[in-house]
Amino acid sequence: MTVIAARGLRKDFTVRVRRGRWRRETRNVAAVDGIDLSVEAGEMVGYIGPNGAGKSTTLKMFTGVLYPSGGEVRVCGFEPVPERVRMARRIGVVFGQRSQLWWDLPLRDSFDLLRHIYRVPAGDHAARFDRCRRLLDLDGFLDRPVRQLSLGQRMRGELTAALLHGPQVLFLDEPTIGLDVVSKQAVREFLADLGSTGDTTLVLTTHDLADIERLCHRLVVVDSGHIVHDGTLDDLHARYGSRRRVVVDLDEPLPELLTAPGAELEATASGGRRLTYALTGAPGPLLAALAGTGLLRDVSIQEPEIEDVVARLYTSKIR
Amino acid sequence: MAEARPYLRLFASQVRGQAQYRASLWLDLVGSFLIGLLDLSGVVVLFRAGGRVAGFTTAEALLVAALATIGFALADLVVGNMDTIRNLVRTGRMDAVLLRPLGAFGQLVAMDFQPRRAGRLAVALTLLPLAAAWAGVHWTPARLAVALLAILGGSLLFGAIFTGTGTVAFWWIDSGEFGNSFTYGGRDFAAYPVGVYGSVFRRIFAYGLGLGFAGYYPALLLLGRPDPLGAPAWFAWLTPAVGLAACAAAALLWRAGIRRYRSTGS
Numbered sequence: 037m038t039v040i041a042a043r044g045l046r047k048d049f050t051v052r053v054r055r056g057r058w059r060r061e062t063r064n065v066a067a068v069d070g071i072d073l074s075v076e077a078g079e080m081v082g083y084i085g086p087n088g089a090g091k092s093t094t095l096k097m098f099t100g101v102l103y104p105s106g107g108e109v110r111v112c113g114f115e116p117v118p119e120r121v122r123m124a125r126r127i128g129v130v131f132g133q134r135s136q137l138w139w140d141l142p143l144r145d146s147f148d149l150l151r152h153i154y155r156v157p158a159g160d161h162a163a164r165f166d167r168c169r170r171l172l173d174l175d176g177f178l179d180r181p182v183r184q185l186s187l188g189q190r191m192r193g194e195l196t197a198a199l200l201h202g203p204q205v206l207f208l209d210e211p212t213i214g215l216d217v218v219s220k221q222a223v224r225e226f227l228a229d230l231g232s233t234g235d236t237t238l239v240l241t242t243h244d245l246a247d248i249e250r251l252c253h254r255l256v257v258v259d260s261g262h263i264v265h266d267g268t269l270d271d272l273h274a275r276y277g278s279r280r281r282v283v284v285d286l287d288e289p290l291p292e293l294l295t296a297p298g299a300e301l302e303a304t305a306s307g308g309r310r311l312t313y314a315l316t317g318a319p320g321p322l323l324a325a326l327a328g329t330g331l332l333r334d335v336s337i338q339e340p341e342i343e344d345v346v347a348r349l350y351t352s353k354i355r
Numbered sequence: 356m357a358e359a360r361p362y363l364r365l366f367a368s369q370v371r372g373q374a375q376y377r378a379s380l381w382l383d384l385v386g387s388f389l390i391g392l393l394d395l396s397g398v399v400v401l402f403r404a405g406g407r408v409a410g411f412t413t414a415e416a417l418l419v420a421a422l423a424t425i426g427f428a429l430a431d432l433v434v435g436n437m438d439t440i441r442n443l444v445r446t447g448r449m450d451a452v453l454l455r456p457l458g459a460f461g462q463l464v465a466m467d468f469q470p471r472r473a474g475r476l477a478v479a480l481t482l483l484p485l486a487a488a489w490a491g492v493h494w495t496p497a498r499l500a501v502a503l504l505a506i507l508g509g510s511l512l513f514g515a516i517f518t519g520t521g522t523v524a525f526w527w528i529d530s531g532e533f534g535n536s537f538t539y540g541g542r543d544f545a546a547y548p549v550g551v552y553g554s555v556f557r558r559i560f561a562y563g564l565g566l567g568f569a570g571y572y573p574a575l576l577l578l579g580r581p582d583p584l585g586a587p588a589w590f591a592w593l594t595p596a597v598g599l600a601a602c603a604a605a606a607l608l609w610r611a612g613i614r615r616y617r618s619t620g621s
Contacts, residue, residue: 096450096618136451140372
């Protein structure tokens with residue numbers, strides 16, 4: 037079942053630019069410039085891109101907050117803005133920098149209030165709440181007003197709040213922003229667990245690529261309002277030539293250049309005692325050849341860094 | 356009724372949240388009562404000084420003011436927080452409102468109920484029968500009906516003005532005091548017999564915005580006197596229609612505003 041279907045989705049903003057003392061010029065800026073995206077039930081999709089790429093704007097169009105300037109979008113079969121109220125029951129939203137909770141009330145009261153707002157049967161609500169309480173370790177701060185919670189605690193509260201009505205899709209906008217390592221870990225574990233059951237579709241935007249590596253099988257990269265990549269992480273590596281590397285330490289420099297199929301010498305250091313090969317195929321032939329020299333002291337294989345790939349993707353304008 | 360329940364819950368939670376600041380609530384209530392008195396005493400001062408202004412005695416003018424103020428205060432109590440839309444828009448907190456499966460308008464009303472605004476309503480409600488007695492109004496069923504319809508229509512009209520001017524923030528975030536000049540300014544306008552105003556002013560506000568219908572025309576009927584400017588007596592019955600028309604216009608503006616909402620970056 038298709039949970040999200042977007043075709044040619046656009047959002048233009050008019051921006052006023054000062055030109056001289058009195059003159060203002062209005063310009064149309066496309067924050068989202070024709071996005072086609074289809075997400076199936078149970079998928080976990082990472083939505084990444086540099087600041088200002090249009091990630092949040094897209095998410096806000098999916099969730100019915102913003103009205104698209106053009107194109108079509110259906111979420112859970114609904115048209116987000118006109119059918120906002122009905123759609124809202126089917127989706128959960130966590131915006132890292134916006135709270136959904138009631139600032140002056142104890143966390144527990146927010147959850148109770150949400151039960152009535154979403155008209156969730158008491159039994160379902162209790163079961164979901166119990167699960168979140170256990171997995172997110174909420175017991176220590178349930179009775180504290182939200183304004184007194186730490187960011188990590190609040191975020192765990194937000195996650196619970198977004199899930200109590202059993203949404204089909206959970207949208208997360210930078211759910212780990214500003215969290216410490218332990219809280220990040222806790223949030224990721226929880227989301228991984230949630231996604232693994234296949235009942236909830238997850239769409240998350242993030243700047244922390246560890247979130248993506250841990251959680252998302254599918255990666256959508258946007259830049260300047262366009263989708264520049266849509267596929268798995270491996271696809272991304274393959275497409276942008278990010279390769280695994282073999283770093284070799286030798287007892288002494290090799291008398292002559294060693295070559296092997298599927299490997300290219302990329303760098304030489306320490307007077308020829310450290311060689312770095314980029315792999316284009318399997319590492320076997322290279323390792324066998326190296327072992328044959330009798331000079332091999334140490335070898336390590338480095339996986340490509342997703343950060344590098346993405347940084348290259350953001351800066352190089354390959355489309 | 357089942358439809359209203361989530362809003363009532365929201366409202367109750369808002370009251371509970373506010374109850375944490377109890378001293379502030381009482382101070383606000385007393386303050387708004389005093390301000391209400393002060394507002395209406397302005398009418399008295401003006402008419403005392405002038406004896407008769409535009410053909411109206413102090414008592415008659417007070418009746419106009421009391422009627423208009425009740426309508427205003429009722430609207431203020433329910434939708435007076437619409438001028439905070441600009442804060443919600445500027446900070447992006449409007450997002451949270453739009454993410455819940457409830458109407459945005461109902462949520463705004465339920466989320467920010469200010470009991471302190473009841474002070475002004477209490478003043479005007481007390482004053483209405485007093486002013487009527489002072490001005491020598493002979494109550495008949497028809498006159499009672501006109502008074503009630505005037506209050507209903509007036510609150511709809513002012514409610515529409517609150518909503519309409521608050522909605523402007525979707526286009527113009529720094530709308531600042533723009534809305535207040537229509538809401539509080541409108542209240543002040545409606546509190547005086549329209550004869551005291553110059554004709555351009557009168558045309559724009561009394562007829563264009565319908566503010567003459569909030570207090571003046573119904574008060575004329577209660578007093579049993581014709582309009583010195585020649586408006587027919589049945590104008591007094593039009594207040595609810597004027598209120599509804601204003602609400603329809605405000606609703607259109609509201610819908611367009613929600614679509615216009617830009618959120619803020621995050």
